[in-house]
Amino acid sequence: MSEVEEIIRKIMEEGDKKVKEIIEAARREAEEIIKKAEKDALEIAEKEARIIRETIANRMMDREKRRLIEDKVRLKDVKIKRLREILYEKIEKVIGGKDERWSYEKILYRLLRDAVLEIGEENIVVSANKRDLEFIRTHKSELETKLEEDVGRKVNLSLGDPVDITGGVICATPSGDKIFNASIDSRVDEVMKKMSAFIARRLGMVSTARFRSLIRQMFEKVREKIKIKDALGRSLELGPIDSVESIIGGETRIDAICKEVGGGIIMVFATLSQATKERVQRFRESIEKYEASVGAKKSKTVFIAFSGVESKDVMDVLRESDMYLLTRKELIDLSKKVGMEM
Amino acid sequence: MVVSVGALVKVAMAEREVREKIEKAKVEAQQIIEKARSRANEILKEENIERLKNELVEKYRREIEKEFSERKMLEDEELERLGLITDEELEDVAEILLEVVLSE
Numbered sequence: 001m002s003e004v005e006e007i008i009r010k011i012m013e014e015g016d017k018k019v020k021e022i023i024e025a026a027r028r029e030a031e032e033i034i035k036k037a038e039k040d041a042l043e044i045a046e047k048e049a050r051i052i053r054e055t056i057a058n059r060m061m062d063r064e065k066r067r068l069i070e071d072k073v074r075l076k077d078v079k080i081k082r083l084r085e086i087l088y089e090k091i092e093k094v095i096g097g098k099d100e101r102w103s104y105e106k107i108l109y110r111l112l113r114d115a116v117l118e119i120g121e122e123n124i125v126v127s128a129n130k131r132d133l134e135f136i137r138t139h140k141s142e143l144e145t146k147l148e149e150d151v152g153r154k155v156n157l158s159l160g161d162p163v164d165i166t167g168g169v170i171c172a173t174p175s176g177d178k179i180f181n182a183s184i185d186s187r188v189d190e191v192m193k194k195m196s197a198f199i200a201r202r203l204g205m206v207s208t209a210r211f212r213s214l215i216r217q218m219f220e221k222v223r224e225k226i227k228i229k230d231a232l233g234r235s236l237e238l239g240p241i242d243s244v245e246s247i248i249g250g251e252t253r254i255d256a257i258c259k260e261v262g263g264g265i266i267m268v269f270a271t272l273s274q275a276t277k278e279r280v281q282r283f284r285e286s287i288e289k290y291e292a293s294v295g296a297k298k299s300k301t302v303f304i305a306f307s308g309v310e311s312k313d314v315m316d317v318l319r320e321s322d323m324y325l326l327t328r329k330e331l332i333d334l335s336k337k338v339g340m341e342m
Numbered sequence: 343m344v345v346s347v348g349a350l351v352k353v354a355m356a357e358r359e360v361r362e363k364i365e366k367a368k369v370e371a372q373q374i375i376e377k378a379r380s381r382a383n384e385i386l387k388e389e390n391i392e393r394l395k396n397e398l399v400e401k402y403r404r405e406i407e408k409e410f411s412e413r414k415m416l417e418d419e420e421l422e423r424l425g426l427i428t429d430e431e432l433e434d435v436a437e438i439l440l441e442v443v444l445s446e
Contacts, residue, residue, distance in 0.1 A: 004349035008356040015360030019367040026371030030378030037382030045391050049398035056399075057406050064410060068417050075424035079432070086429070086436040087443070094444065107444055187443045195439065202435050204423045208416040272423035307426040328431065 076205055083199070084192070088166065091184060095167050108132060108168065112143065113150055115171035115182040122153065127160035127170045128183075136169075201342055204272050204306040204328065212255050214342065215270045215304060216244045218331075219258045221338035228334055230324040232315060236302070238266065238334075252286045255304075264299035275305035275314050275325060284321060302326060 094102040116124055126136055136143060137159055147155040163170060168183035192199070200206050201214065222239035230236045240261045247254045256268035267290070269283040280303065287298055301323045308327045309315055318325050326334065335342030384390065 004345065004352060007353055011353065011356045011360055015363050018360075019363050022364065022367040022371045023374070026374040030374045033375070033378040033382045034385065037385040041385050041391050041394055044386075045394035045398055048391075049395045049402060052395075052399050053402040053406070056403055060406060060410055064414065064417070068421070071421055072424065075421065079424060079427050082429070083432045083436055083439075086432050087439050090436055090440045091443070094440075102444055110446060184443065188439075191439055191442045195442065199435055199439075202438075203427055203431060205427075206420075208420055271419050273419040274422070274426065307423055 079203065079205065080192075080199075083203075084188070087188060091166060091188075095184075104167070105135070108135065109143065109146070111168040111182040111184075111187075112136075112171070113147060115169055115180040116147055116155055117151055118180040118182075119171055119173060119178045121173050121178065123156045123158065123174050125158050125160045125172045125174055127163045127172070129165050129167065130162045132167060132169065133159055133162050198341065202332075206272070208272060211272050211306070212246065212248075212270055215268065216246060216256050218335055218338055218340055218342070219244045219256050219266075219268065221340055222258075223338075226334070226337050228326075228330060228337065230302075231308075231327045231330055232319060232325050234324060236300070236324045236326075238300075241266075247286070247290060252289050253282060254286050254290060257290070260299070265296055266300045266302060267298045268302045268304060270304040270306075272306045274307045275303055275309045275318065277310075277314055277317055279303075279305075280314065280317050280321060280323065283323075300324065304331065306331065 090099070093099045094107070095104045097104065112126065115126075127133070128136060136157065140157055140159075144155050144157055147157075158174070160170075160172070163183075165183040165185050166188075168185070168187065170179065170181050170183055172179040204211070206214070219238075219241055220243075222241040224240050226238045228236050228238070238258075238260075241258045242261050243259045245257050247257065253269065254267050255270040256266075258266040258268065260266065267283075267287050269279065269286075271279060283301070283303060287301065291297060301321070302325075303318055303323045304326045306328050309318075309325070315325070332342050
């Protein structure tokens with residue numbers, strides 16, 4: 001190749017390079033322009049879509065909350081009403097002398113004494129139902145003597161009007177300026193109110209979040225080795241437990257992952273409802289996912305079903321899956337063992 | 343260096359060719375950018391944003407529904423529990439309450 005040809009080749013080569021550079025720069029710029037436009041468009045669309053998202057979420061939330069609250073309140077009311085009925089049936093048995101553990105006469109006297117002490121006056125007007133009023137009338141002097149001994153001052157009882165109460169008394173001063181309600185009904189109201197949190201926990205009338213939190217707290221309290229029988233009659237050894245965590249979200253649900261001091265891992269699923277095949281399957285899949293992602297193997301699996309099992313088949317599935325089953329009864333036992341009120 | 347006229351002409355022609363190619367490339371580059379601007383205008387058009395917005399809303403709706411079905415499942419467990427409370431369980435609790443009501 002001559003010198004001139006070499007120069008021309010170089011000129012052409014430089015030229016082609018420049019052309020390529022110009023086109024590439026233009027393509028880059030074009031790409032930037034489109035990317036920016038796409039980004040801007042998405043931002044505008046996202047901004048508007050988010051507002052709509054909030055509206056949809058709020059609407060669904062309101063609808064769900066309303067449905068849930070209405071259903072929950074209705075069902076809770078029904079159960080609490082039934083609980084009161086059962087409690088009153090038991091009280092009636094005590095009053096009727098059909099429960100040997102209690103003496104209603106002693107209870108009635110105690111309620112009367114409490115009212116007399118509370119009012120702190122000599123003359124007391126006693127109101128009660130017809131039956132108790134009759135008892136007080138026929139045992140008046142006897143009661144006055146005993147009250148005098150117990151409260152340390154003279155007490156004059158006078159009979160008031162019969163009132164519609166299950167039992168106990170309502171005492172007042174003759175002027176009516178001091179009244180003390182020592183009726184059984186008032187005690188029932190007071191106890192039901194005071195023990196409402198206990199009643200809710202014991203009957204599983206709590207939210208799922210609260211229930212899970214109670215379960216985690218209970219496992220955290222396993223400070224030493226504990227042996228209990230599960231609902232399938234097998235012996236379950238737990239603890240001591242070092243830490244408890246949970247994985248809930250998406251397809252995975254493990255309500256408590258309890259790490260034992262010795263290195264064992266106890267996986268726990270906790271439902272307020274019943275153990276069903278679907279729930280057991282979901283738990284099994286969640287464990288598989290967890291083990292695959294963390295690379296750790298479970299040592300025990302515990303299925304907590306507060307309301308028991310849906311059918312006998314589920315018990316077989318739990319046995320085959322080597323899962324321990326704890327129902328309300330076993331949970332109460334376990335909570336007692338760890339010193340926690342369930 | 344001694345260069346012939348013929349060679350000089352050849353070089354000048356090559357340079358001219360290159361200049362033309364560059365000019366052409368500049369025009370092509372301008373067209374590429376213009377086309378991109380036009381595409382960007384299309385992208386930013388109201389109809390397109392509306393379409394994007396609808397797609398996003400649909401995506402969000404699916405997400406919310408999934409989230410709600412998860413939540414609903416848990417809330418249903420609460421409702422199921424309330425429906426499953428037996429008289430036997432109520433008896434147990436009533437027995438504890440009886441002790442408290444009748445005790446000092």
